[in-house]
Amino acid sequence: MSESLLTDPNVAQLADVEPEQAVVIITSGALQTQGMAVVLSRAMQEQGVQLSILLCDSAAELAVASYQSAEALAPKGMKPEGVLQQIIAAGAYVAVCALYLPNSKYQEEDLREGVSVAQPAQMAQLLRDPKRKVFTF
Secondary structure, three states: OOOOOOOOHHHHHHHOOOOOEEEEEEOOOOHHHHHHHHHHHHHHHHOOOEEEEEEOHHHHHHHEOOOOOOOOEOOOOEOHHHHHHHHHHOOOEEEEOOOOHHHOOOOHHHEOOOEEEOOHHHHHHHHHOOOEEEEEO
16 A cells, blocks of 8 residues: 555655745846846746845836836747736745835836835845845846
């Protein structure tokens, strides 16, 4: 008689493993860099990585609800803000840096649904966490 999945020690051990965690910081205003950053972030997310994304400087425009990239990227005709929406819908923490709104023409209500304003102490804690990998674009 075979062991139940619930009592299988290999399955039980997998259930106790915390998901891999990553912080992605995007600052570049370059369309292809933004595109690659969100495509790689989405791929990590699809592989089970728990994501936190910080958008700063000109990349923070991706977080503005009314923002539309000037053009779509080949080969799939995607826009970074569209992939970002998928990332948010799949449960990632996405925030603009604390300096963005006070130094732009936008207010918090201009941000996409699911995007918040990062708190420096909270972001510092995420960046210091040895369990999290940090990627910058």
